Amino acid sequence: MGGQVVTAVPWTAERVAGLAPDPASEKAGRALATPAKWSGAGASEDAVWGFCQGSGKKPYQTCVELAEPAFRCSCPSRKFPCKHALGLLMLWAAGRVDTGPAPDWVHAWLAERADRARRAEKRAEAAGPKDEEAAARRASERAARVEGGVAELKVWLTDRIGAGFAGFERSGGEELRTVAARMVDAQASGLAGGLRRAAAIVGRRDWPEALLAELSQLYLLADAATRLETLPPALAAIVRTRLGFSVETARVLEEGERVADEWLITGAADEENDRLLTRRTWLRGLRTGRDALVLSFAPPGRPLDASLPPGHLLTAELAFHPGAAPLRALVAERGIPLPAPTAEGGSISEALSTYARAMAADPWLERWPVLLSHVTPAEHAGGWCLSEKDGTALPLVPYAFPWSLLALSAGRPLTVAAEWSPAGLRPLTCWHENRAVRL
């Protein structure tokens, strides 16, 4: 696909909707996606702009820079992007904004942004070496705190197993959350997250079994943390990540393994934890067969990264985080995403054996991307599953909403991208009659 692609590929309505910080904004945006609401609307390769009549006398001035994308609107909304920016983009995606030269106010804003970006870059360069010492001091302070947290958790775990889980269904959740809070203080967010998951298990059906599994995994992690130096570097990297140490973006870009490929964006799943939105976007390299996970974070009310629309193909170079069987990656160099009308996946047994290999490298793996071809939704034991022709099947997670998938299938096989975890499959995207559908 070499060469520079200059004409912007029009966005799909779905991609625009993906920018909305919450469902209410999406709804409000849709209501504004009608030409009657806008005057002076126009679009260029870089930006879309227009005036939107609000409740006030003066219309709002709205502009979107498409590359990032970045938004600007004169309305007082604290949502980001606001409904005006969303409505304008929806109108544009529907092909109802004419192309034309940008007016001066749009030019001015774009120039201002470019200028700011240049200044920030300069500042970052200037700040570099001076902070190194302080950073090293902070890092060692944190390492010491995490070490303390790990030791405390090990003591708590062995003490708890010594006393037994009996009676835990009453007070266990609270006890686990208290320990989780102490791990947050110790800056070991990975351990805290595991304890919170354990807290959610207590009281469920078959909870002692699930709780033991969760706590033993935490013990394994804490135990590994006490002997990081003796572990192989790749495994040590995994342990550090699971403990909650992050690897700086710059380091990943500089030192991480680079894989150039044509990547199929198989799906995206959003989750809210601790007042932080997380978007997991899964990619599958068409030539290399590599799976990759790109994470993006945002506080509630802010948009998550929408540059990787599911069901699209992206020619890109990814930089992988360090670790054995690395999965998490950053997009280092990218082209423009193009719709992928079809996708080729594998069988259930292939997916399970890839998962087993990944588990061997990283036993703390919470979920794994699968791309299954020729699977049909079916019923099993009062729940739903995805079944191959011979009746081999994987269950869906109990909380999955199966009806869109069922409607698309109507009894016929589909290609489905999903996250696999011990709880079951969580379907994310499926391919149906030459198009990708987000579920």
Add this chain to the structure above:
Amino acid sequence: MKAWEDLVGTALLGTRRRTLDPSAQPPAVQSLIADRGDPAEQLLSAAAVLSTYRRAGRQPLHDVRPLPVAAEDERPFVPPLARERLGRLLAASHPDLLLEWLGIVAGTHYRVPPETLPLLAEAARTKAALRSPLAAVAGPAGAWLGQRNPDWAFLSAPAEEQADVWQYGSLAQRRRWLTAKLAEDPDAAREALTGSWKSEPADVRADFLGVLSGHVRPEDEAFLEAALTDRAAAVREQAADLLGRLPGTRYGRGMAERLEPLVHRRNRVLTVALPQGERGDGTVRLRTLVAAVPLSFWIEFGPPAEVVRMTVEGCPAAVLRDSWATAALRQRDETWAKALIGADPGGRTTPPLLGVLSPAGQAATVGHLIGRLPVESFARLVHELPRPWTKELGTALLDWIARQDDHRLVSHAAVVIARAVPAQCLRHPLATTRLTMDAGPWRRALTETLNFRREMYEELA
């Protein structure tokens, strides 16, 4: 897996109360935990290995039975712009616009993308009017889905009604059966109705007469006349109403004979005496009488437009006028409807009487009303105009509202007009002329709705 159950059991009791038996663990696990001193650490290490093993070695389900396959649907999806509009309709929950949209699609060779069916089915679950057009649009995929989800069973064609539904069905089933039968085999329907008539409870009898009202024909006279002496008042009223719709009945002639001696005209004064009776209110009896008498009775007193304007003595004028309106509605008499509207345009019988008029007559009469009624009264009338509106009526109303200034009642009427004008009116200048920025919100909303609907049709043309 015995080794795992052993670990869970020990964890429940605690290693201080129950010692873990390492020999119950697989040899590989035994050697891994041998160097751990604390029994709790031994248990946690063993559990970490076994739980990872169980997760990584998870086996798929086997012998899952496939679901049946839905019939093929060869129809293409609605075009992209219409798909986007459907998204907006579902997000904004406009059931009446969604109903119109589905109705348009049902008349085309398009289907909707299947992933929209769950949301559409949920909308139709709460609003029954959407069900029939949705079932048509959803096609085999919808029917298939309706068989999977009992909440959406309406998407599947109902199973062939049992032959004995008339004998044993629920009231709703029997109503459905009777309605269908009246259309396809009127004689058989009447046979069934008269056959079970005597054994039906009173409320069911009244209900079935309501079903019959859309299909009443001269041959029903004897049956309805018998129902006039029913034990239940509701049945008697329904029967009188239905008989009033039939021309030249014995009942109508009888009522005319009873009315005859009570009515006299002297110059421009019409005297109508209240009929005497053993009990009850004379005006109630007069209402029954006048509403049941063929309107041709009044010809000897003058043409309708003159009669309705005469001074009335002997009875309340309003009662007489209301009863004429009832008769005009039953007999679908256009001349009388026009005369009554003309005599009292602001009256509460005006909206239903407009429904009796021909499309052209309706538009012309509404045109007169616009000139004669104060804006507030006319704006209120708009809400009650019988639907569906014709193109002529829609255009007259759009012309009217285009001339109005901001007013609370006008803005309410605008909402009704925007939704109720027929598709042929959507190219009205009101929709196609660009609004100025200072246009009031109601005018903006009106233009928007008209354009929204126009685009809906265009996208699916």
